[in-house]
Amino acid sequence: xxxxxxxxxxYDVGDEVCSKLSPDEVLIVKRHVDxxxxxxxxxxxxxxEKAYFEIELKELPKMVSEEYKIRxxxx
Numbered sequence: 001x002x003x004x005x006x007x008x009x010x011y012d013v014g015d016e017v018c019s020k021l022s023p024d025e026v027l028i029v030k031r032h033v034d035x036x037x038x039x040x041x042x043x044x045x046x047x048x049e050k051a052y053f054e055i056e057l058k059e060l061p062k063m064v065s066e067e068y069k070i071r072x073x074x075x
Contacts, residue, residue, distance in 0.1 A: 010054055011037060017057045026060060027052075 011017055015029045017039070027039035030049060037052045 009037075011057065016042065016060045018060050019052060020056055020058055023058070023061075027057070 009032045011029045011032070013029055013031060017027050017029060017037075018025060019027065026042040027050070028042050029037050029039050031038045035053060037054065037057060038049050039052060039057075040049055
């Protein structure tokens with residue numbers, strides 16, 4: 001008998017997260033399908049989409065998000 005896993009998503013669409021491998025790159029969650037998060041890099045073209053497993057992502061540290069907001073205001 002095959003049972004379907006109950007996949008609870010940690011991040012919602014529109015959440016700002018970062019990859020554990022490149023924490024300085026801000027990602028925006030666009031959609032969540034079968035345990036994969038499809039994200040765009042903030043500040044780039046909407047056409048480029050990267051796929052991550054939940055374990056590869058982490059919440060954006062407050063310090064990084066505040067610094068990013070300040071940099072966005074300057075440019």
